Amino acid sequence: MLLKGTANTAPTIDQAVLAEHRPVLFRYALLKLRDHELADDAVQETLLAAWQSADMFQGKAGQRTWLIGILKHKIADHWRRTARETAFSEVEFAGNDDGERDENDFFMSDGNWNGGPQSWNDPEAALKQQEFWLIYEMCQNGLPQKMAQVFMLRELVGLEAEEICRETGLSEANYWVTMHRARLRLRECLELRWFNKTTKQEKRHA
Amino acid sequence: MRSCKEITELVSKGLDKKLGLGERLAISMHVMLCSRCRNFQIQVQFIRKAARRYIDQLQNHPGKNS
Numbered sequence: 001m002l003l004k005g006t007a008n009t010a011p012t013i014d015q016a017v018l019a020e021h022r023p024v025l026f027r028y029a030l031l032k033l034r035d036h037e038l039a040d041d042a043v044q045e046t047l048l049a050a051w052q053s054a055d056m057f058q059g060k061a062g063q064r065t066w067l068i069g070i071l072k073h074k075i076a077d078h079w080r081r082t083a084r085e086t087a088f089s090e091v092e093f094a095g096n097d098d099g100e101r102d103e104n105d106f107f108m109s110d111g112n113w114n115g116g117p118q119s120w121n122d123p124e125a126a127l128k129q130q131e132f133w134l135i136y137e138m139c140q141n142g143l144p145q146k147m148a149q150v151f152m153l154r155e156l157v158g159l160e161a162e163e164i165c166r167e168t169g170l171s172e173a174n175y176w177v178t179m180h181r182a183r184l185r186l187r188e189c190l191e192l193r194w195f196n197k198t199t200k201q202e203k204r205h206a
Numbered sequence: 207m208r209s210c211k212e213i214t215e216l217v218s219k220g221l222d223k224k225l226g227l228g229e230r231l232a233i234s235m236h237v238m239l240c241s242r243c244r245n246f247q248i249q250v251q252f253i254r255k256a257a258r259r260y261i262d263q264l265q266n267h268p269g270k271n272s
Contacts, residue, residue: 030265111209112211113242116210133263176219180215184214
């Protein structure tokens, strides 16, 4: 404050620039809060706080990371208020690596498939079926916690790899390994629980 | 020739950053001959599409609270 501008000086980034990040922030908040109104409020509070402290912000590259940092605090505040924080606590990345055995599950020691992907019958049709989405959700949420978080930040929120590394503290090499494993697992889960099933099984009528 | 494990690592990486020409060539040569890696490639692209559809649905149907 003392070094950079006073109360009547315009902040260094304007609202329009901040608002460009709104869709990503909203998706992030929605995944954590599972409620549109709450997510919207959290994003609104984040953008407001960001705008008010815009002179604290350094460098355009990290803008989204910085905003997500603020958003995380807003979300944490929400859980503190509703005393449900344990249910959605942040993943501890220092914890033990539960993906260690994956490579052996999916590949032989020479690097060739152990089993491996079958062809899927009409994936496009699956997207139109409500039951498919239940399976999808179950498979996605069934990933080990760390993997699920990295996968969702990438594919649902839409962050770039390097942003996710900053956000989670993963090294770049670890990021590639984690995403590879997440995709292997999710693919296999969908194959076992949906695509293999529907090709062999007639639809049951009650 | 790279193994299926290495190829799928590259395919996965290619969804998150631009690969070099050599890497992209290695993938296309491999999947021409290997149906399981070809399936993997198609299916992870499908998963990306499904993930986007999933979050769109979540955003467009405010009724779904848990």
